[in-house]
Amino acid sequence: MTLVLGLDCAISGLGVAVVRDGACLASLREEGRDQAARLLPVVASVLRDSGQNRSELSLIAVTVGPGSFTGVRVGLAAARGLAVGLGVPLAGLVTTSVLKTQAATRDRLVIAAIDSRLGDWFCAIGEEAAPFAVTASGLAERLRGRASVIVGPDIGPLVAQLAAAGVDAMAEVAAVDPVAVARLGLAVGIDAWRARNESEGLPRPLYLRGVSVTLPDGARRIVD
Numbered sequence: 001m002t003l004v005l006g007l008d009c010a011i012s013g014l015g016v017a018v019v020r021d022g023a024c025l026a027s028l029r030e031e032g033r034d035q036a037a038r039l040l041p042v043v044a045s046v047l048r049d050s051g052q053n054r055s056e057l058s059l060i061a062v063t064v065g066p067g068s069f070t071g072v073r074v075g076l077a078a079a080r081g082l083a084v085g086l087g088v089p090l091a092g093l094v095t096t097s098v099l100k101t102q103a104a105t106r107d108r109l110v111i112a113a114i115d116s117r118l119g120d121w122f123c124a125i126g127e128e129a130a131p132f133a134v135t136a137s138g139l140a141e142r143l144r145g146r147a148s149v150i151v152g153p154d155i156g157p158l159v160a161q162l163a164a165a166g167v168d169a170m171a172e173v174a175a176v177d178p179v180a181v182a183r184l185g186l187a188v189g190i191d192a193w194r195a196r197n198e199s200e201g202l203p204r205p206l207y208l209r210g211v212s213v214t215l216p217d218g219a220r221r222i223v224d
Contacts, residue, residue: 002190003052004059005043005082006182009035009075010067010095011114011153015178016042018050022186024179025050035074043078054086059193061091061185063098063176065206066122066131067114072205080202089193091185092203096124096131098181102174105149111139113152121158122208133208140165 001020006027008015014035017027026049028042047054062079065072076092083090099112114122116133123139124131134142140162147168150159153175162169185193 001056002058002186003056004061004182004186005047005054005057006178006180006185007039007043007060007062007075007079008095008098008176008178008181009039009071009078010063010065011071011176012068013175014039014042014071014075015176015181016046017178017182018046018052019179019182019186020050020052022183024182025052027177027179029175029178035071039074039078043082054082057082057086057088059089059091059185059190060086061093061181062203063095063181064092064203065095066116066133066208067095069207072207076203076205083197083202089190089197090202091188091193093181093184094124094129094131094206095176096122097129098176098184099151099174100124101180101184102177103149103151103172105170105172108147108149108170109143111143111148111150113139113150113155113158115152115154115158116209118209131206131208136161137165140167143167143169 004019006017013031015029018025026046060079060083096112100110103110112124120133120135149170151172159171
């Protein structure tokens with residue numbers, strides 16, 4: 001029996017799932033703030049609902065970004081603490097890669113998109129693994145002539161801008177599913193993650209730019 005705990009706080013809210021041999025035993029997704037205060041109580045609740053004990057976990061899988069600076073840090077810090085405390089490997093999954101697997105439409109080019117809240121989008125296209133930051137107009141140039149499906153939360157404005165630029169794009173609004181996080185982690189293999197943790201250290205956050213901070217005078221700036 002392989003028991004995996006999937007965690008996500010990377011974009012907004014939080015998601016937790018317990019998956020055994022690929023089958024979901026229990027999961028919960030909540031929106032809202034205060035992930036730091038809510039995540040571990042939700043983990044305990046989902047474990048109770050699954051009928052499993054945390055000591056039975058074989059792997060913990062977590063989204064590492066791109067996404068919200070605070071959300072990524074909260075999810076990864078909790079996952080690292082649990083993995084170290086329980087002595088199990090930690091799988092770090094790229095948020096856009098998880099979203100792409102959730103696309104229901106497969107006869108179009110799949111693009112995962114996350115609103116950076118700074119006037120552009122964190123995207124990953126098709127089989128390209130590496131996410132990148134791009135404006136709506138920049139993405140339209142890359143997609144021109146290709147029928148696409150955009151997957152992610154709050155993607156309505158992006159799809160509207162692409163359509164206005166003449167791109168054949170449809171929307172699939174989706175939050176990150178913690179069940180998909182757990183299954184993707186398991187698909188790589190527990191031994192593979194253990195070897196990666198030993199050789200590279202535990203997963204680190206994936207940021208595509210510096211952190212946006214508000215200065216005392218109300219101005220905003222990006223810092224590395």
